[in-house]
Amino acid sequence: xxxxVNGKKTRMTPRRSSTRLxxxxxxxxxxxxxxxxxxxxxxxxSLSLREVTREAGVSPTAFYxxxxxxEELGLVLVEESFGSLGAMLKDARSQPAFDTDxxxxxxxxxVMHMHNHTPHFRFIARERYGGVRRLRRAINRxxxxxxxxxxxxxxxxxxxxxxxTEDRRMLAGLLTxxxxxxxxxxxxxxxxxxQEIVERTKCQLRLITLGVPAWNGRLRSTRV
Amino acid sequence: xxxxVNGKKTRMTPRRSSTRLxxxxxxxxxxxxxxxxxxxxxxxxSLSLREVTREAGVSPTAFYxxxxxxEELGLVLVEESFGSLGAMLKDARSQPAFDTDxxxxxxxxxVMHMHNHTPHFRFIARERYGGVRRLRRAINRxxxxxxxxxxxxxxxxxxxxxxxTEDRRMLAGLLTxxxxxxxxxxxxxxxxxxQEIVERTKCQLRLITLGVPAWNGRLRSTRV
Numbered sequence: 356x357x358x359x360v361n362g363k364k365t366r367m368t369p370r371r372s373s374t375r376l377x378x379x380x381x382x383x384x385x386x387x388x389x390x391x392x393x394x395x396x397x398x399x400x401s402l403s404l405r406e407v408t409r410e411a412g413v414s415p416t417a418f419y420x421x422x423x424x425x426e427e428l429g430l431v432l433v434e435e436s437f438g439s440l441g442a443m444l445k446d447a448r449s450q451p452a453f454d455t456d457x458x459x460x461x462x463x464x465x466v467m468h469m470h471n472h473t474p475h476f477r478f479i480a481r482e483r484y485g486g487v488r489r490l491r492r493a494i495n496r497x498x499x500x501x502x503x504x505x506x507x508x509x510x511x512x513x514x515x516x517x518x519x520t521e522d523r524r525m526l527a528g529l530l531t532x533x534x535x536x537x538x539x540x541x542x543x544x545x546x547x548x549x550q551e552i553v554e555r556t557k558c559q560l561r562l563i564t565l566g567v568p569a570w571n572g573r574l575r576s577t578r579v
Numbered sequence: 580x581x582x583x584v585n586g587k588k589t590r591m592t593p594r595r596s597s598t599r600l601x602x603x604x605x606x607x608x609x610x611x612x613x614x615x616x617x618x619x620x621x622x623x624x625s626l627s628l629r630e631v632t633r634e635a636g637v638s639p640t641a642f643y644x645x646x647x648x649x650e651e652l653g654l655v656l657v658e659e660s661f662g663s664l665g666a667m668l669k670d671a672r673s674q675p676a677f678d679t680d681x682x683x684x685x686x687x688x689x690v691m692h693m694h695n696h697t698p699h700f701r702f703i704a705r706e707r708y709g710g711v712r713r714l715r716r717a718i719n720r721x722x723x724x725x726x727x728x729x730x731x732x733x734x735x736x737x738x739x740x741x742x743x744t745e746d747r748r749m750l751a752g753l754l755t756x757x758x759x760x761x762x763x764x765x766x767x768x769x770x771x772x773x774q775e776i777v778e779r780t781k782c783q784l785r786l787i788t789l790g791v792p793a794w795n796g797r798l799r800s801t802r803v
Contacts, residue, residue: 396710397624397710398622398623398624398625398709398710399622400621400622400625401622401624401625401710480708481708481709481710483708484704484705484707484708484763484766484767485622485705485709486620486621486622486625486705491767495767522782525779525782525783525786526783526786528779528783529757529783529786529787532756532757532760533753533756536756536760539708542708543708543715543719555749555752558746558749559749559752559753562749562750562753562787562790562791562794563753563786563787563790564790565789565790565793565794566786566787566788566789566790566791566793567786567790568793569789569790569792569793570786570789573778573782
């Protein structure tokens with residue numbers, strides 16, 4: 356057998372009926388789960404391959420059957436973290452108008468997703484500015500994709516249809532970052548403060564949208 | 580002598596005239612400088628005391644004459660990072676009105692400060708959501724102080740004088756976070772992109788202030 360057991364027999368032993376492919380997938384999942392668990396406390400560049408394999412109950416050699424190196428495991432975590440969120444947010448703002456209802460729905464989706472994927476979100480919040488350049492880049496690329504999609508959807512917002520692409524991206528970036536900051540703050544605090552933080556973020560998003568009708572373009576801003 | 584030299588004699592040897600106190604301060608500075616250098620690549624929790632002392636050219640034992648542990652060194656870095664910035668920002672917004680000039684001046688101060696203290700800023704950006712709880716807390720406390728001071732100053736802004744303290748804090752938080760995000764982005768990118776990022780941030784701050792006259796309080800927002 357590929358794997359060795361290391362006192363975690365129950366968790367690691369595949370069901371009798373499992374094929375070799377299933378068993379391989381189980382090991383892969385065990386490695387990912389082990390990494391996520393360790394990353395809830397530590398930053399990625401402080402984590403060694405050996406710690407991950409020990410936590411997963413597999414041999415260091417087995418690790419390389421699944422990932423080239425720790426960075427590849429990190430990139431898989433980035434991919435997983437953003438996987439379903441995009442589609443859900445797209446749904447949340449599928450309404451033609453970007454109004455207070457859309458804000459409320461989008462935040463609810465993000466918060467729910469955060470609760471269902473806390474270790475992933477914590478990993479993203481930490482590694483966005485963490486010590487591993489490839490991970491920072493991958494995370495920022497994904498976040499940029501969000502902002503770009505939002506910038507396109509914002510055309511549906513009154514006034515914004517007439518804006519330049521650049522200004523729409525400016526607005527989308529501000530909205531996206533405000534939501535990211537909320538998530539990062541929620542991850543740092545207890546459930547007692549959740550409602551207050553979400554309410555404050557709703558207010559901030561609403562304040563931003565209130566500025567939209569008064570916006571008179573970037574040209575003037577370059578003279579600021 | 581307390582310190583040992585480890586091939587970095589020139590840098591570590593105090594001037595002949597230096598007193599024991601000056602020599603002690605030199606060692607302390609060497610440890611701080613060494614940590615900052617290593618932290619420009621790595622996150623704090625991946626850094627060992629031994630790496631810092633090796634980089635500084637002092638013995639591990641000597642470290643403990645200056646700091647109880649690595650976390651204390653980290654807290655000193657947090658303190659240093661925020662040291663002069665507060666006063667400079669206070670100056671920048673000393674005008675009675677919070678207008679586009681104030682935005683421009685404040686951003687210029689932050690960007691200049693960032694260029695003069697890049698390793699400190701990078702450390703703050705990374706450890707704000709990093710793997711060491713005490714550092715996260717210390718950093719967020721300092722940032723909260725900024726936001727609170729700004730919230731007080733915002734009374735001078737037209738319309739805001741009539742706002743509740745809670746709403747003023749909501750606005751101050753949004754402005755502060757937008758500036759922090761700019762800094763984090765600048766640290767990730769090259770000088771080519773600096774002007775574009777600063778311009779975009781100016782626009783974002785101006786858009787937020789444009790929403791201010793239309794703001795009608797948090798009460799309504801709780802129904803959002």
